[in-house]
Amino acid sequence: MDCHTIFVYTIFVKNVTLSADEHLIERARSLAKSQNKTLNTLFREWLHQLASQHGETQSYEALMQRLRHVRAGGRFTRDETNER
Numbered sequence: 001m002d003c004h005t006i007f008v009y010t011i012f013v014k015n016v017t018l019s020a021d022e023h024l025i026e027r028a029r030s031l032a033k034s035q036n037k038t039l040n041t042l043f044r045e046w047l048h049q050l051a052s053q054h055g056e057t058q059s060y061e062a063l064m065q066r067l068r069h070v071r072a073g074g075r076f077t078r079d080e081t082n083e084r
Contacts, residue, residue, distance in 0.1 A: 018043075 025039070032039045 028042065029039050032042045035042070
């Protein structure tokens with residue numbers, strides 16, 4: 001007798017309606033299919049990447065703001081740069 005366990009995860013998502021050129025959509029679907037994914041999956045990955053970039057930019061800007069008092073000084077010679 002086979003026994004299977006099925007896990008169900010509920011994720012709250014919001015639907016988005018997009019308008020795009022028909023040929024562009026078909027090319028994107030073909031690309032998704034070649035990657036064994038759906039167009040919806042590719043869109044979610046793209047959206048995640050886009051949102052992450054904004055967070056990385058904010059983190060970088062916050063770091064630069066915290067380090068604004070740091071000054072590198074003048075130019076270093078090759079020997080000075082390689083000193084340990």
